Amino acid sequence: MSYPYLEYTFKVNPADPGRDILLAELSALPFESFEETENGLKAYVRKTDWREELLKEVHLLENPAFEVSYRWQEIPPENWNERWETHFEPIEIDERCRVRAPFHIQKDVQFDILIEPKMSFGTGHHATTHMMLEFLLDMDLAGKTVLDMGCGTAVLAILASMKGASEIDAVDIDPWSYENALENAEKNGQERIRVYQGDSSAIPQKKYDLILANINRNVLIDDIPVYVDHLEAGGCLLLSGFYDNDLKSITAHCNAHGLKLDNKKERNSWVAVKFLLG
Template sequence: MSYLEYRFLVRPLQPASDMLMAELGELGFESFVETDNGVLAYVQTDQSPHETDIDSLFVAQHPDFEISWSFTKVEQQNWNAEWEKNFHPISVGNRCRIRAPFHPHENVEFDIVIEPKMSFGTGHHETTRMMLQLLLDENMAGKKVLDMGSGTGVLAILTEMMGADNIMAVDIDVWCFENARENVERNQCKKIQVVQGDAHVLGNEKYDLIIANINRNILLKDIPIYASCLKKAGDLFLSGFYLNDLDMISAKCGEFNLKLEKKIVENDWVAVKYVH
């Protein structure tokens, strides 16, 4: 069995990369690796789509995105080497390390093993990395946590490792839902419930901390729901948008008495903490 590696150059990276991976998954692509300038996507040679199928994708035709691509054949004996070459462990400070199953264990406080498949959230993207930084600065002991748009489940997994007692991880995409469940089990987490859906599945539950690393438009739509689900002294961590969008996000949060307390910026992406 052999694979084809498709190399996609994507501008801007987000949300175009997420949309691209979602659509490619529907075309039979099995695995993805986020890169500094796009996405590597892998599909079995006998399952490869026609080039017109790729060019006709919604994200490829969208006027706000610029996407180009090429492909090469990856022989079966080189498959693992290719995957390993493009998926490097990520360290967040000196306390947290995110690695794939084939990477060796290192002696860090939080060693997280993630196999992303078709899900977002390996720590390679600025938004995930900054959200991890925000979490590492918090005391999670006994907290009830909601992770919206959980992707691989990496943020939810870290909160359990840090002492959170009750965690719900929610993602609308079925492949993210399934992948998060696998990663929760892979990291031997016992306090995370993984749910497929959007903000409407939350009901009347109240949380000490809500995490949402999604895109700007979804955040603006769902901030009222997040606010209603926060306990009185709860915190809201948001990312997935650019620094230029921060005033808009803060204005919406302000409508619900949520005040900006902290922000991290990396390559024009921002992650923020709001408090009641």
């Protein structure tokens, strides 16, 4: 079914890191997809899902350190697919992994991942997802049990499955993400990925060799004890979704539960970190 969408065009000064902060805040609202621009960001939301008061939840608009302006227009349903085919670009990581939409031409890469381009935050465009994919590419996942928390489009779970993980569970609280994760797992022939809708209480009663959590600072801090309870001795926890200046707090909470920092990546002020248990 086609729906009318609203296109919001935001201009942010300074664009870096303002663009990434804005993307993180809008991702918590009903926006389904994003395009980075030279001066800011374009964000798309179904007209039926939008309420003007939702922008009051975007704290960047009131942040005196940034100048933010925006305008919006309605996009007729018949133009939506054409717009995505014009603007959505595939993501390539180290020439080993390519995240693309079904309408992109397939290339000869080791890991070719198909994602419906409905939410760029979950396709690898955002720095946090990109770094998490980099971590996974460098890990031996053969026979490992994996949990993908806040799975979004399930792109991380899909790569883990392609790399030989034996059991993969994916959890997301958002109903759209739950449905989209199921859809993308099927498109990539990775139907053995089990998808659950809910928060950390929805995690199956089992332990994992590897837990992935690309969410946000507050949720991560609250759920670190839960992750540790579900992590095998010597297991690995990969975290992202926060800025470098939050790393000290994240690390302190991890250390308090027996996790030790093993590696760190940084991209556009965002970080992804690898912790080991024990």
